[in-house]
Amino acid sequence: MNISKTKDILDRTYDRENPEAKDLVYLISLENKDDLTYLFSLADKVRQEYMGQGILLRGIVEFSNYCRNSCYYCGLNKNNARLARYKLTIQEIIESVDHIIKRNIKTVVLQSGECGELDYLWLAEVIKEIRLKFDIAITLSVGEWKEKEYKSWRDAGADRYLLKIETTDKKLYQSLHPQMNFDNRMRCLEILRNLSYQVGTGNIIGLKNQTLEQIVGDILFFKSGNFDMVGIGPFIPHPETKLNFEPKGNVSLTLKTVALARIVTKNAHIPATTALGSVGEEDYRINALKAGANVLMPNFTPLKYKKLYEIYPNKRCVDEAVGACSFCAETIASSINRFIDYSKGNSLKGAM
Numbered sequence: 001m002n003i004s005k006t007k008d009i010l011d012r013t014y015d016r017e018n019p020e021a022k023d024l025v026y027l028i029s030l031e032n033k034d035d036l037t038y039l040f041s042l043a044d045k046v047r048q049e050y051m052g053q054g055i056l057l058r059g060i061v062e063f064s065n066y067c068r069n070s071c072y073y074c075g076l077n078k079n080n081a082r083l084a085r086y087k088l089t090i091q092e093i094i095e096s097v098d099h100i101i102k103r104n105i106k107t108v109v110l111q112s113g114e115c116g117e118l119d120y121l122w123l124a125e126v127i128k129e130i131r132l133k134f135d136i137a138i139t140l141s142v143g144e145w146k147e148k149e150y151k152s153w154r155d156a157g158a159d160r161y162l163l164k165i166e167t168t169d170k171k172l173y174q175s176l177h178p179q180m181n182f183d184n185r186m187r188c189l190e191i192l193r194n195l196s197y198q199v200g201t202g203n204i205i206g207l208k209n210q211t212l213e214q215i216v217g218d219i220l221f222f223k224s225g226n227f228d229m230v231g232i233g234p235f236i237p238h239p240e241t242k243l244n245f246e247p248k249g250n251v252s253l254t255l256k257t258v259a260l261a262r263i264v265t266k267n268a269h270i271p272a273t274t275a276l277g278s279v280g281e282e283d284y285r286i287n288a289l290k291a292g293a294n295v296l297m298p299n300f301t302p303l304k305y306k307k308l309y310e311i312y313p314n315k316r317c318v319d320e321a322v323g324a325c326s327f328c329a330e331t332i333a334s335s336i337n338r339f340i341d342y343s344k345g346n347s348l349k350g351a352m
């Protein structure tokens, strides 16, 4: 590898409004240590320039693990009969949000499986109740619904929505999501945007048969869709899924994707995902924070349910007391000379 070639390509990828796919394929293929150091340090510089030194926190409450889907990678798939299913009461959700507020965190992410039984009016009530009681930004991550439901939640006071596209390659998407429809997922993202949610998407790295070109397509989509947030995590095989025997996603490839997403999107909020913290012995979220990421998502699901939200196995910190992750975030931040930013951390896209 030739470091000056890498620098040239990186610099023009940073400069261009529409980066070239072939340049990104070159960059995502880098393996040489010096090249990678340069890539990660440029991503870190861009993060510093656009997002500053603060690490934002999003307290996540996984309020239900019921799911109507059977995604081939996900432990919550409806065919996993071994998994005990749960759903928090409004009271339990409010208590969880109270924990988040007590830790001075000002975003709650309400996440669940895509639960066919989910009563959208119930969720609207939950949102209203949180709005009434707390000054906190509300992010939803509950999958594909119709405009009517998305609108009722927005009207109730939800601010943001996370819906990962998982992969932008339609064929690959269809091969992993039986009974689901790629075009519908895209449509959902559009509806959410039109309802003026701050919208997050993202992908999984290391899906079966996924190519580097497809990952580059994902990165270009994060840019062209002007997404407010982009979550990128490695695939982790789950024993109760079809992909149990597939290898896990490569950490270095995941970090390269984070770095390129930062360089290309400039000011999207990019979390150091829990999957990156769970995929190996080390906590690779720290590497992600040094390669473009600016967000951590401490878990506030009540302890007795945490283990049951098993999207993938060996999820980080499932045995920790509720909220312990937010202390851990402080330790992480100071270990890399950053600080925790306790603001709401709204999208910076409007300010572009």
Ligand code: 5AD
Binding pocket: 073, 074, 075, 164, 166, 203, 204, 233, 234, 235, 236, 237, 238, 275, 311, 312
């Ligand atoms: N490995 C990694 N990420 C996964 N997700 C679901 N299952 C897995 C897995 N086995 C991710 C998906 C989903 C998010 C909540 O978790 O990207 O959008």
